[in-house]
Amino acid sequence: xxSAKKTHPxxxxxxxxxxxxxxxxxxxxxxxxxxxxxxxxxxxxxxxIASGRMEEKPLSSARFIEKASGIKSRYVFEKQGILNIDRMxxxxxxxxxxxxxxxxxxxxxxxxxxxxxxxxxxxDIDAVIVSCAYTERAYPAIAIEVQDxxxxxxxxxxxxxxxxxxxxxxxxxxxxxxxxxxxxxxAINPELVTPQVNxxxxxxxxxxxxxxxxxxxxxxxxxxxxxxxxxxxxxxDILGTRAMTRFSNxxxxxxxxxxxxxxxxxxxxxxxxxxxxxxxxxxxxxxxAGHIRDHLAQLGIKPDEVRRFWLHxxxxxxxxxxxxxLLGDDAGDDLAPIILDRYANTASAGSIIAFHLHQADMAxxxxxxxxxxxxxxxxxxxxxxxx
Numbered sequence: 001x002x003s004a005k006k007t008h009p010x011x012x013x014x015x016x017x018x019x020x021x022x023x024x025x026x027x028x029x030x031x032x033x034x035x036x037x038x039x040x041x042x043x044x045x046x047x048x049i050a051s052g053r054m055e056e057k058p059l060s061s062a063r064f065i066e067k068a069s070g071i072k073s074r075y076v077f078e079k080q081g082i083l084n085i086d087r088m089x090x091x092x093x094x095x096x097x098x099x100x101x102x103x104x105x106x107x108x109x110x111x112x113x114x115x116x117x118x119x120x121x122x123x124d125i126d127a128v129i130v131s132c133a134y135t136e137r138a139y140p141a142i143a144i145e146v147q148d149x150x151x152x153x154x155x156x157x158x159x160x161x162x163x164x165x166x167x168x169x170x171x172x173x174x175x176x177x178x179x180x181x182x183x184x185x186x187a188i189n190p191e192l193v194t195p196q197v198n199x200x201x202x203x204x205x206x207x208x209x210x211x212x213x214x215x216x217x218x219x220x221x222x223x224x225x226x227x228x229x230x231x232x233x234x235x236x237d238i239l240g241t242r243a244m245t246r247f248s249n250x251x252x253x254x255x256x257x258x259x260x261x262x263x264x265x266x267x268x269x270x271x272x273x274x275x276x277x278x279x280x281x282x283x284x285x286x287x288x289a290g291h292i293r294d295h296l297a298q299l300g301i302k303p304d305e306v307r308r309f310w311l312h313x314x315x316x317x318x319x320x321x322x323x324x325x326l327l328g329d330d331a332g333d334d335l336a337p338i339i340l341d342r343y344a345n346t347a348s349a350g351s352i353i354a355f356h357l358h359q360a361d362m363a364x365x366x367x368x369x370x371x372x373x374x375x376x377x378x379x380x381x382x383x384x385x386x387x
Contacts, residue, residue: 010219010220010221011174011177011178011217011218011219011220011237011238012217012218012219012220012230012232012235012236012237012238012387013215013216013217013235013236013238013384014117014118014119014120014216014217014218014230014231014232014234014235015114015115015116015117015118015119015120015215015216015232015234016113016114016117016213016214016215016216016352016355016356017109017110017111017112017113017114017115017116017117017213017214017215017356018110018113018211018212018213018214018352018353018356018357019106019109019110019113019211019212019213020075020211020343021075021076021077021106021210021211023075023076023077023078023079024073024074024075024076024079025073025074025076025079025082025083026062026072026073027062027065027066027071027072027073027206028062029083030060030065030082030083030199030205030206031060031061031062031065032083033082033083033084033085033088033199034059034060034199034200034202034205035059035060036085037057037085037088037199037200038057038058038059038060038202039059040085041057041200042056042057057200057202058202059202060202060205060206065206068315068317069206069207069315069316069317069340069344069345070315070316070317070338070340070341071206071207071316071340071341071344071345072341072342073341073342073344074206074208074209074210074342074343074344075209075210075211075342075343075344076090076194076209076210077090077092077102077106077192077194077210078090078091078092078194082194082199088199088200089195089197089199090194090195092195100145100149101136101137101142101145102136102192103130103132103135103136103142103190103192104142104145104146104149104190106190106192106210106212107130107142107146107188107190107212107214108146108149108150109212110188110189110190110212110213110214111128111146111150111186111188111214112150113214114186114214114215114216115150115186115214115216117216117232117234118216118218118230118231118232119231119232120184120216120218122150122151122152122153123153124183124184124218125150125152125154125184125185125186125216126152126153126154126155126176126181126182126183126184126185127154127155127156127173127176127181127182127184127185127186128143128144128146128147128150128152128154128155128156128157128185128186128188129143129156129157129158129159129169129172129173129185129186129187129188130142130143130146130156130157130158130159130169130188130189130190131158131159131160131161131165131166131168131169131172131187131188131189131348132159132160132165132166132189132190132191132192132347132348132349133160133162133163133165133191133193133196133347133348134160134191134192134193134195134196134347135158135160136192138257141156141157141158142158142190143156143157143158143188144156144157146188150186152186154182159172161348161376161378161380162251162347162348162374162375162376162378163312163314163345163347163348163350163372163373163374163375163378164243164312164348164372164373164374164375164376164378164379164380165189165347165348165372166187166189166213166215166348166349166351166352166372166380167241167243167348167351167370167371167372167380167381167382168243168372168378168380169187169189169348170187170215170217170241170370170380170382171241171243171380171382172187173185173187173215173217174217174238174241177217177218177219183218183219183229184216184217184218184219184229185216185217185218186214186215186216187214187215187216187217188212188213188214188215189212189213189214189347189348189349189352190212191210191211191212191213191346191347191348191349192210193208193209193210193273193345193346193347194208194209194210196208196253196255196272196273197272197273198269198272198273198274201269201274203277204272204273204274204275206344207273207314207344207345208273208344208345208346208347209343209344209345209346210346211343211346211349211353212349213349213352213353213356215352216232217238218230220235234359234360235387236359236368236384236385236386236387237384237385237387238382238383238384239299239367239383239384239385240295240298240299240382240383241380241381241382241383242291242294242295242298242380242381243378243379243380243381244287244291244378244379245376245377245378245379246287246376246377246378247376247377248283248375248376248377250275250276250279250280250283250377251273251274251275251276251280251374251375251376251377252270252273252274252275252375253270253271253272253273253274254270254271255271255272259271275375281315281317281318281321283377284318284373284374284377285318285321285322285325286325287373287377287379288311288312288322288371288373288379289321289322289325289326290325291371291373291379291381292309292322292326292369292371292381293326295369295381295383296369296383299383301367301383303326303327304327305367306335306367306368306369307335307362307363307366307367307368307386308334308335308336308337308358308359308362308366308368308369309323309326309331309335309336309368309369309371310336310337310351310352310354310355310358310359310368310369310370310371311323311336311350311351311354311371311372312350312351312371312372312373312374313338313339313340313343313345313346313350313351313353313354314340314345314350314373314374315340315345316338316340316341319336319338322373323335323336337354337357337358338354339353339354339357339358347374348372350372351370351371351372352370355368355370359386362386363386364386364387365385365386366385366386367383367384367385367386368383368384368385368386369381369382369383369384370382370384
């Protein structure tokens, strides 16, 4: 068992949940649709392209996508419309205000699974945090809608922190538990990202998928009575949390309520996800590796003492680079599991999916690291020990 200095006494992860959409799109399907769109675009604008007034749309391939990212497929909330070259975006049904919202619905699915894993009922939970890359509206908060749907008293709020939203949400859950403002917190990441994808852009049309994850955090014992309140057999001690942010425009979306006031096209290319991919790869990888190394050192742990790294799932090559900088070699999928091959980039939920699917085999005393990194730039991590 690794000896480690614990900075978060009595706080544990006692359960997690995962909701996966029923629809999936393979690279081949996505490429066939995009290439048909690109060929028509190039034909319609042939004269302008030839004169240099417009740029030709490059064609894509499944091989290009997999080599660039490691992604082979992705799950989507709504497949209809994405592959239609006359639409090139998902076709969501408009829900009336009397019906549960899309995000609240998928959040509830993941939440119920996490609650079952932790052995918790609505009466046990004091707070709901919904943290994700996008929320489908500004108010009322999705978290409050979820709280109502689950019958939870207490409070709820939304957080936006791009690809680090899940870890930053877990940090806020820890803060509430340490301060005593909550005894048990439900943190959820309902990532509906596909509406923000530019399916007309070869370099980004393949990146994202939809999913929802949830985590239960609680005090292991009652802070007033000292009685054991955690009943889960698969709990993880939270040894420490760490976060950092550094401003960068290299990953951005400008979609927001000011578009109506500026008269800008609310659906223009800059309002969708866009990035300078090569710069992100070169700059974020060493930041993430250094962050993890420093966090472990703070707790008296060496990188080679960690049993598993549950990393942000944006790009296979980036994760390999982070692990190489930490350990000096390719770590392999057992040490740093990859789920983006079938889920793609699910924004903040990726590291939580990896944790949910790849933690049952860990032995008592094993150390694990959940780490996210992305837009902002932002990096968030939690160091865990299996009980």
